[in-house]
Amino acid sequence: MIIQVTDASHAGEARRHAAVYSEKLNFEERPRGALAIVVTEIVSNIVKHAGSGTVILESFGCLNDCGVRVMALDKGAGIKDLTAALQDGHSTAGTAGNGLGAIKRLSDVFDIYTVPGAGTAVLAEVWSSNKISRHASGLDVGVVSIPIKGEQDCGDGWGAKETAESVLLMVVDGLGHGILAAEAAREAERVFTASRTDSPAMILQDAHDALKKTRGAAMAVASLNLERGIMKFAGVGNISASIIAPATRRGMASHNGIVGHQIQKVQEFTFPWAKESMLIMHSDGVNTRWDLKPYPGIWSRHPALMAGLLFRDFSRERDDVTVLVAKNREDACGPCN
Numbered sequence: 001m002i003i004q005v006t007d008a009s010h011a012g013e014a015r016r017h018a019a020v021y022s023e024k025l026n027f028e029e030r031p032r033g034a035l036a037i038v039v040t041e042i043v044s045n046i047v048k049h050a051g052s053g054t055v056i057l058e059s060f061g062c063l064n065d066c067g068v069r070v071m072a073l074d075k076g077a078g079i080k081d082l083t084a085a086l087q088d089g090h091s092t093a094g095t096a097g098n099g100l101g102a103i104k105r106l107s108d109v110f111d112i113y114t115v116p117g118a119g120t121a122v123l124a125e126v127w128s129s130n131k132i133s134r135h136a137s138g139l140d141v142g143v144v145s146i147p148i149k150g151e152q153d154c155g156d157g158w159g160a161k162e163t164a165e166s167v168l169l170m171v172v173d174g175l176g177h178g179i180l181a182a183e184a185a186r187e188a189e190r191v192f193t194a195s196r197t198d199s200p201a202m203i204l205q206d207a208h209d210a211l212k213k214t215r216g217a218a219m220a221v222a223s224l225n226l227e228r229g230i231m232k233f234a235g236v237g238n239i240s241a242s243i244i245a246p247a248t249r250r251g252m253a254s255h256n257g258i259v260g261h262q263i264q265k266v267q268e269f270t271f272p273w274a275k276e277s278m279l280i281m282h283s284d285g286v287n288t289r290w291d292l293k294p295y296p297g298i299w300s301r302h303p304a305l306m307a308g309l310l311f312r313d314f315s316r317e318r319d320d321v322t323v324l325v326a327k328n329r330e331d332a333c334g335p336c337n
Helices: 010-024 029-049 099-106 179-194 200-213 303-314
Strands: 002-005 053-062 065-074 109-114 120-127 139-146 156-162 167-174 217-225 230-236 240-245 248-251 269-272 278-282 321-328
Touching (some): 002 029, 010 029, 029 053, 029 065, 053 139, 109 303, 120 303, 156 321, 167 179, 167 200, 167 321, 200 217, 200 230, 217 278, 278 303
Antiparallel strands (some): 065 120, 139 321, 156 167, 167 217, 217 230, 230 269, 278 321
C-alpha cells in the first residue's frame, strides 16, 4: 500500500491500513499499538519537516521475518543533525519532538538515511508476536513492490526462501499491469514457493509450464550459496539484475522471451559472491541507469531502505515497480571472501 502524504489527515488513512495488516498477522496488543503510533509519527514527520512525501505500508514474511514494514520517503531538506533528531524532546518544528525517537523505540527494526538538501528515508518494522528466530540465512533482504498508480493489484511479484544449501530470490513482472498481470505474477510466486530445487533454470522451466494459462511474465531467479561463495542466476525477459560492490557493478544477463508463452533459451550462469557483494534485482518499472555513488554511506543501510531510495529516485511512474536488494549481514557471511 502506498500513500501520498500532503497533510496530517493522511495519518488516519495510514493507521487504518496498518490495522488491517496487523489483524491479518494476528498481532497482539503491544505490537498493534506500537504500529499505530509508528505510522502516525512517520506521517506527522513528513508533513512537519518535508511538506509532502510517500509512505509505503506492507506486511511481509521473508526469511523467517514476519511483520509490517513502514517506509517514509521524501525529498525535503533532510536532517542536519541526525544524532540530535533521534533524541526524544528534540524538535526543529516547535513540537514535542517525540517523532523519530518514538519511532525508533517502538520499532523492532529501525533505519534512516538522510542527506541535507536531498531528502530523508525512514524504515520501521514492527514484528508479530509469533515471530521465529531471525536471519537464519545470514542474508538481509529488502523489497519494495507496488502497483502503478490507479491499480489495486500489483502485476509484479517477488519471492525469497531458504533451502538446505541456498537462499533463493525471485522477481517477476507480469505482462502489462492490472489484474491479468497480477494473475501471472501470483502464479509465478506460487511455483517459486512450491519448488523443491535450488536450480534457477529448473524453477524458470516449471514456471513456464504453469504460466501458459496466463498472459505470461518476465522472471529471474538467483540461488545464493553463502558457504561456497557463489550465486547461480537465470532469467527470461526484462528483469534487471546486478551484483554490485563498492567499486564494481556486474550485470547478469537474461534471455529474451516470455515465461509461459515463448522461451528461446533458459541458461544458468554462475558468479562469485564475496563478503561485500550486494544483489539488486528490479522490474522495468525502475530506470536501469540508477547509481549508488551519489548516496554517501548507503552501503551500511538496511536493504529495504536501499530499495525504497531506488524506488523514490528512479521509478518510471508508468508501470508496476519491484526492487529487491539482498546483502550479507556483516557477522554472517561464513567463508565468503
